[in-house]
Amino acid sequence: MPRPGGNATGIYLVTADLLVKRMEFARQVAPGTSPITLINNPKGAESDVQLQEAKGLSSDNRFQTRILNASTPAEIDTAFATLVHTKTAALVIGSDPLFFSRRDQIVALVRRAGVPAVYDRREYVTAGGLMSYGPNLADAFVRLGLYAGKILKGARPAELPVEQAARFEFVVNLRTAKALGLTLPPSLLALADEVIE
Numbered sequence: 330m331p332r333p334g335g336n337a338t339g340i341y342l343v344t345a346d347l348l349v350k351r352m353e354f355a356r357q358v359a360p361g362t363s364p365i366t367l368i369n370n371p372k373g374a375e376s377d378v379q380l381q382e383a384k385g386l387s388s389d390n391r392f393q394t395r396i397l398n399a400s401t402p403a404e405i406d407t408a409f410a411t412l413v414h415t416k417t418a419a420l421v422i423g424s425d426p427l428f429f430s431r432r433d434q435i436v437a438l439v440r441r442a443g444v445p446a447v448y449d450r451r452e453y454v455t456a457g458g459l460m461s462y463g464p465n466l467a468d469a470f471v472r473l474g475l476y477a478g479k480i481l482k483g484a485r486p487a488e489l490p491v492e493q494a495a496r497f498e499f500v501v502n503l504r505t506a507k508a509l510g511l512t513l514p515p516s517l518l519a520l521a522d523e524v525i526e
Contacts, residue, residue, distance in 0.1 A: 338476065338489040340469045347497070348382040351421050351447040351462050352392055354499070357517050358445045358459070358506075359418035364393040366417040368408055368435075370425040372400040379423050402431055409438040420446035422453070424463070432456055445509060451500045454525060459505045464494030498522040 348367075355365050367383050369376055386392035395417060397408040405428075412420075420439060422428055428435055429450060436457045439446045448454065449463040472492065480486060502525040506513050518524060 333489075333491050334487045336486050338486040338491055340472055340476075341491050341493050342464050342466075342469055347449065347462060348379050348421065348423075349386060351449065352383075352386060352394070354460055354462060354517070355419035355421050355445065355447045356392065357514060358511055361418055362393070363416050363418035364395045365419050365421060366395045366397055366412065366415075367421050367423055368397050368399060368405075368428070369423040370400050370427055371398045373423070373425040373427065375424045400427065402427075402434065405431060405434060405438070409442060412442050412444070417444055420444055422446060422448045424449040432458075440505075440508070443509065445506075445511060451498060451523070454500045454502045454505075457505055458502060459509065459511075460499070460501050462499045463497060465496040465498045468496040469494055501525065 352365055359365070367379065369379055380396070383394045383396065386394060395415065397411055399405040399408040420442070422435060422439075429452070432448075432450075432453050433456055436453060439459075440457065445459050448458050448461040450466065451461050451463070452466075454461045472495070476489060479489065499521050500523045501513065501518060501521045503513070504525065
């Protein structure tokens with residue numbers, strides 16, 4: 330990553346390694362012993378990392394994890410239909426481009442399921458989701474623009490390091506919490522970068 334070589338460089342926005350933090354947020358709003366359900370795309374690029382993170386939590390009794398897989402829009406509906414027959418404390422929606430592109434569908438299904446959910450991008454929360462923790466895309470796009478400017482001025486992509494996302498944000502939607510009948514802990518709200526009321 331420090332010297333990528335070739336013709337490519339950029340900002341690395343993979344967020345699967347933040348799954349543990351999202352699981353911790355989910356457990357704070359849904360304490361108890363019921364499992365947290367991870368919606369995962371088994372065909373996605375981040376699936377292996379997310380599954381390793383979820384398995385790493387298995388030794389902690391607070392984080393019993395159930396995995397529901399979905400790799401198409403129809404399978405997303407099927408995964409949520411399965412939730413009707415299972416007990417879950419909360420949902421964590423895995424990091425995946427398919428899920429992000431179907432965020433309105435997913436937020437509506439979560440609302441219908443009536444359980445708290447944590448996402449990887451703020452766009453889910455502005456669409457009505459409860460909470461998100463992940464990279465700030467606007468900041469990443471500004472940094473990509475700066476990289477493009479350097480390349481246009483003659484810098485070689487092979488010599489520009491691939492950067493990790495630098496700014497992360499925790500966003501909470503209080504309207505959604507109220508609709509779910511949740512009272513969010515003040516300690517959790519104090520961590521939020523933005524609270525939508």
